[in-house]
Amino acid sequence: MNDYDIIVVGAGPAGAMAAMSAAEGGRRVCLIERKAKAGVPVRCGEGVGYRGLTLTLEPRPEWIRATVTRARMVSPSGIAVDIGNVDKSWVLDRERMDADLVGMAVEKGAELIASTPIVSAEKTWSNRYRAVGVDGKGAEVEFTAGCLILADGVESRLARCFGWETALRPSDIETCAFARVKSDCIEPDCCVFYTGRAAAPGGYLWIFPRGGGEANVGLGVIGSRCRAGLPRELLLSFINRQFPGSKVTGLHCGGVPVGKWARPLVRGGVMLVGDAARQVNAINGAGLAYSLYAGKAAGAVAAKSFRSDGSVNHKALLEYQRAWAKNFGKQQERSFALKEFIMSADDAFLDKIAESLSKEDARKVNYLRVFMRAFASKPALLLKAFRLFK
Amino acid sequence: MTVIDPKRCDECGTCISVCPSDAIVIERAVSISALKCASCGACISVCPFGALSLEEKK
Ligand SMILES: Cc1cc2nc3c(=O)[nH]c(=O)nc-3n(C[C@H](O)[C@H](O)[C@H](O)COP(=O)(O)OP(=O)(O)OC[C@H]3O[C@@H](n4cnc5c(N)ncnc54)[C@H](O)[C@@H]3O)c2cc1C
Numbered sequence: 001m002n003d004y005d006i007i008v009v010g011a012g013p014a015g016a017m018a019a020m021s022a023a024e025g026g027r028r029v030c031l032i033e034r035k036a037k038a039g040v041p042v043r044c045g046e047g048v049g050y051r052g053l054t055l056t057l058e059p060r061p062e063w064i065r066a067t068v069t070r071a072r073m074v075s076p077s078g079i080a081v082d083i084g085n086v087d088k089s090w091v092l093d094r095e096r097m098d099a100d101l102v103g104m105a106v107e108k109g110a111e112l113i114a115s116t117p118i119v120s121a122e123k124t125w126s127n128r129y130r131a132v133g134v135d136g137k138g139a140e141v142e143f144t145a146g147c148l149i150l151a152d153g154v155e156s157r158l159a160r161c162f163g164w165e166t167a168l169r170p171s172d173i174e175t176c177a178f179a180r181v182k183s184d185c186i187e188p189d190c191c192v193f194y195t196g197r198a199a200a201p202g203g204y205l206w207i208f209p210r211g212g213g214e215a216n217v218g219l220g221v222i223g224s225r226c227r228a229g230l231p232r233e234l235l236l237s238f239i240n241r242q243f244p245g246s247k248v249t250g251l252h253c254g255g256v257p258v259g260k261w262a263r264p265l266v267r268g269g270v271m272l273v274g275d276a277a278r279q280v281n282a283i284n285g286a287g288l289a290y291s292l293y294a295g296k297a298a299g300a301v302a303a304k305s306f307r308s309d310g311s312v313n314h315k316a317l318l319e320y321q322r323a324w325a326k327n328f329g330k331q332q333e334r335s336f337a338l339k340e341f342i343m344s345a346d347d348a349f350l351d352k353i354a355e356s357l358s359k360e361d362a363r364k365v366n367y368l369r370v371f372m373r374a375f376a377s378k379p380a381l382l383l384k385a386f387r388l389f390k
Numbered sequence: 391m392t393v394i395d396p397k398r399c400d401e402c403g404t405c406i407s408v409c410p411s412d413a414i415v416i417e418r419a420v421s422i423s424a425l426k427c428a429s430c431g432a433c434i435s436v437c438p439f440g441a442l443s444l445e446e447k448k
Contacts, residue, residue, distance in 0.1 A: 117417045134417055155403025160412050167410045175404050175438045229440025253438035255404030
């Protein structure tokens with residue numbers, strides 16, 4: 001019998017952080033991962049803001065591939081807006097970072113069980129939780145614990161075992177294709193974004209430099225405007241046009257949830273964290289900083305919610321949801337409202353904003369200014385967005 | 391029902407996130423339960439690589 005205090009399913013950043021902080025809190029923790037190695041292939045643009053990341057974690061120098069000091073947004077008709085005043089941000093080596101986070105969780109005492117997809121989970125008669133997986137040899141394995149942390153990513157199914165309706169509307173998922181491109185045309189310190197129907201309907205295309213003349217190039221299409229295979233086609237044609245003859249490796253795809261964060265985050269002894277909880281900034285698809293924070297908070301709260309007889313105080317677990325709501329939840333909801341607003345805008349609107357901003361001093365332009373300009377030119381939408389803020 | 395072309399599938403899980411009937415599972419590879427699939431097509435149109443399609447029952 002594999003019995004623990006806390007089971008964490010999924011060894012991405014959310015799960016690794018949860019396992020690490022739960023083990024640090026003195027609990028017997030297992031971290032169960034479907035793949036032989038979590039984080040491979042990397043499904044991420046690897047961009048992260050300094051503030052968001054360092055709130056939870058001091059990054060190791062070897063995780064940082066590039067420091068970004070400026071950005072450019074290209075409108076549908078090709079008007080470029082230089083954003084000189086960007087908050088400090090990095091492009092990371094996620095493969096390395098994800099592996100190190102799992103290593104750190106193991107160092108703190110969590111037991112890693114890899115190559116074991118969990119196929120079902122349930123509450124037992126004794127008020128504990130059972131998760132059933134399939135091990136590397138195809139045999140069924142059972143795990144039991146007093147608390148279950150679900151960090152099973154965008155593909156999360158296990159929350160459905162406990163009554164959560166986590167299926168996303170097509171308008172709440174960005175469907176993405178991305179690759180690594182090596183080319184002389186890559187600017188080593190600049191993130192470039194393309195918008196518009198031709199580049200990425202209801203999403204954007206990104207170029208994030210990662211050192212050595214290489215960049216992550218990818219795009220997301222909103223699910224409601226997607227058709228089978230469209231992200232892949234758009235990406236390959238962009239790369240052919242923009243970087244002809246370049247070396248392209250690691251062509252992969254992925255989905256980014258861009259709905260509202262899942263409520264509640266806690267049911268009984270079950271907690272949702274990271275992409276499984278839809279904790280992603282809906283305007284730019286950034287989920288790493290949120291996942292790290294949520295994982296750490298959930299693990300720490302779970303660890304201290306055990307009573308002396310080994311049972312779990314389910315009410316005490318709710319502190320995790322309160323902490324998330326206070327620190328990032330409001331921000332996430334605002335990003336969702338902004339996303340809904342942007343989705344209602346057409347190419348002509350984006351061009352108009354770009355045109356007016358392109359005449360300004362780039363050193364003074366920041367992301368906020370871009371949004372304010374958008375709102376200023378459509379006051380009716382501003383009102384609508386504010387109603388959504390509440 | 392919906393069928394999957396394993397040669398095109400990258401196992402990213404985007405299809406699972408939109409499936410309203412919990413019919414899609416990744417274990418070693420992605421598989422679709424014929425029993426649960428309602429042929430709604432949600433997964434087909436969001437697949438970034440176009441690995442899913444509808445197949446008529448014969
Ligand atoms: C194309 C793309 C680009 C992105 N770019 C950025 C970016 O530039 N910046 C940013 O901040 N964010 C970005 N994101 C989002 C970011 O990558 C995610 O928010 C983040 O990885 C979420 O972490 P997680 O731990 O919740 O999930 P994941 O990293 O997805 O980890 C989930 C883990 O759970 C495992 N798992 C799933 N089901 C089971 C099961 N049943 N049993 C056992 N294990 C299971 C999976 O194998 C996986 O290892 C991007 C996402 C995509 C798809």
